[in-house]
Amino acid sequence: MCGVVGIVGKGPVNQDIYDALTVLQHRGQDAAGIVTADGDRLHLRKDTGLVSQVFQQRHMHRLAGDMGIGHVRYPTAGTSSSAEAQPMYVNSPYGISLAHNGNLTNAEELVADVFRADLRHVNTESDSEILLNVFAHELDKRGEFVPGPEHIFEAVAGVHARCLGAYAAVALIMGGGIVGFRDPHGIRPLVYGCRDVQGGEEYIIASESAALSVLGFEILGDVAPGEAVYIDVEGRLHVQQCAVGPSLTPCIFEHVYLARPDSIMDDISVHKARLRMGEKLADRILEQSSGRDHEIDVVMPIPETSRTAAQPLAHRLDVKLREGFVKNRYVGRTFIMPGQNQRKKSVRQKLNAIDLEFNGKNVLLVEDSIVRGTTTQEIVQQARDAGARKVFVAVAAPAVRYPNVYGIDMPTSAEFVAYNRTDEEVGTYLGADWLIYQNLDDLVESAREGNRVIESFDCSVFDGNYVTGDIDDAYLERLSIDRNDETKQRRDAELTEGPTVIELHNHA
Numbered sequence: 476m477c478g479v480v481g482i483v484g485k486g487p488v489n490q491d492i493y494d495a496l497t498v499l500q501h502r503g504q505d506a507a508g509i510v511t512a513d514g515d516r517l518h519l520r521k522d523t524g525l526v527s528q529v530f531q532q533r534h535m536h537r538l539a540g541d542m543g544i545g546h547v548r549y550p551t552a553g554t555s556s557s558a559e560a561q562p563m564y565v566n567s568p569y570g571i572s573l574a575h576n577g578n579l580t581n582a583e584e585l586v587a588d589v590f591r592a593d594l595r596h597v598n599t600e601s602d603s604e605i606l607l608n609v610f611a612h613e614l615d616k617r618g619e620f621v622p623g624p625e626h627i628f629e630a631v632a633g634v635h636a637r638c639l640g641a642y643a644a645v646a647l648i649m650g651g652g653i654v655g656f657r658d659p660h661g662i663r664p665l666v667y668g669c670r671d672v673q674g675g676e677e678y679i680i681a682s683e684s685a686a687l688s689v690l691g692f693e694i695l696g697d698v699a700p701g702e703a704v705y706i707d708v709e710g711r712l713h714v715q716q717c718a719v720g721p722s723l724t725p726c727i728f729e730h731v732y733l734a735r736p737d738s739i740m741d742d743i744s745v746h747k748a749r750l751r752m753g754e755k756l757a758d759r760i761l762e763q764s765s766g767r768d769h770e771i772d773v774v775m776p777i778p779e780t781s782r783t784a785a786q787p788l789a790h791r792l793d794v795k796l797r798e799g800f801v802k803n804r805y806v807g808r809t810f811i812m813p814g815q816n817q818r819k820k821s822v823r824q825k826l827n828a829i830d831l832e833f834n835g836k837n838v839l840l841v842e843d844s845i846v847r848g849t850t851t852q853e854i855v856q857q858a859r860d861a862g863a864r865k866v867f868v869a870v871a872a873p874a875v876r877y878p879n880v881y882g883i884d885m886p887t888s889a890e891f892v893a894y895n896r897t898d899e900e901v902g903t904y905l906g907a908d909w910l911i912y913q914n915l916d917d918l919v920e921s922a923r924e925g926n927r928v929i930e931s932f933d934c935s936v937f938d939g940n941y942v943t944g945d946i947d948d949a950y951l952e953r954l955s956i957d958r959n960d961e962t963k964q965r966r967d968a969e970l971t972e973g974p975t976v977i978e979l980h981n982h983a
Contacts, residue, residue: 848892
C-alpha cells in the first residue's frame, strides 16, 4: 500500500504535491519523496519518515518546476530504507522518474529479464525499480528523439505484456510529460482530474480522489484497468486503453480499511460502502442472536476506520453508539509495524479506554478487520479492565486467512489470528465473549451496490482466489519466508548496523 501523485501545472507544483502527499499519508508512513522537472533539470528529495519530516523549507525551495510526481511508502517488497524510497530514477531514455503503488508478482523473472534482454541493472530489491526499468526499456525501443503520446502508450502496452500483479504508477518523462497507468485488472486505485487556473488547465493523477478534492481539482474519472493517461508538457490530456482484454477487479480491502472515507474509487463512495457494511453486519448479528435478544447495551467503534460501519449498525440494533476510546493520532497503523512486540506496545499508546463508558455494560466493539489479532486482543482486555461486563466483537469484514500479494504488506498465513482457527476459536483467543464476522457475499455487495458495472473484486485475503492467475503454493511459500517477523527484524538490524550511504541526488 503506497500513495502516488503526479501534477502538470502552469506554475510551481512543489506545494501542491506536498499537500497531496499529506492527504495520502495514511497509505504509507515509512518514506516519502518528490521529484520535479525545471527546464532540463530534475530535482529530487526523498527519505524515510513522514511527509512533514522529509520535507523542510530548504528542500521545498529546491523542488522547482511546473511538473512533478510524489510518493508515500511503506515497504511491501524490499526493505525499509531511504535507498528504496521513491520516486526512482533512470537517466535513459530521456530521464524518467517513477512512483508505484502495488506489487509485481513476477518480479524475480523480470529482474533476470531486465538484465539479460534489456541490459539494465537493478540496484535495489524494490519491484518499483523493476517496473521503472521495464517501462524505460519499452520506451527506448520506440527510438524517438521526442516521444509522442502514441509512443508513450506503446510503451505502457509493453509493460502490460511483461508485468504481472498489481501496479498503479505515475512517471515523469523529461521533455515529455507525466503518464499514469494501471494494471489490466485495476487492482490498485488511480484517479485523474483537472482545474482551471490563470493560463489554462492543470492536471493531476493520484491514488485517491480525496487528494484531488482537497486541492480543488475536478475529478475526470478513474484510470481504467489497462489504461494510460498522459499529460504532455504543453498541458494536453491524452487517454488510451493499452491492454488486451482488461477486466476491472479492484481490491475490496481498499473499501474495508485502506482508503480514506471521503474518497471515491471506481465510482464507489468509500463512505457509503462502509455504511452498507455496518447495515449488513447488523442484520447478521440479529440473525444469529434470535432477533432483538442480543444483550448488547452499547456499540463502540474501534477508531478510526470502523466508525462509519458502527453508526448504521448501532441504529439497526436500536442501541446507543458511544465513543469509548481516545485515540492518539500520532501513532502509526499497527498492522504494518515491523515486530510483534512493537505492535503490542503501540496499542496501549494508541488507544486509551474511557472507563465511564464501559463500567457494568455489555459492549459490542466494532472492528473494520482483524489481521494478526494483536490490536484487538489488547483492546478487548482494555474493555474488561475498564469494567465491561461482557465484551462482544463484530468485524465488518470476513476472517483474513490468506496473504495479500498485490501491494499490502500483510504477514504470512501462519501469523494470521484466523489461520487454522474457527470463528469460535478466534473469539476465545481474543478474549471476547462472542465474535461475529461479516459474510463475504455481503461485503462484496456493500461495495458493488455503488457500481453495478463491477462484476467482481479481488477478495484474495478472504477467499484465496488471486485474480491474476499466476499465484501458486511455491510463490506463497517464498512470500512467507520473506514476510515473517523474524526476517523483517533481521533486515532492520542489518540496516541499523550497516554504514550510512548518502545519495548525491538526495538533497540532504
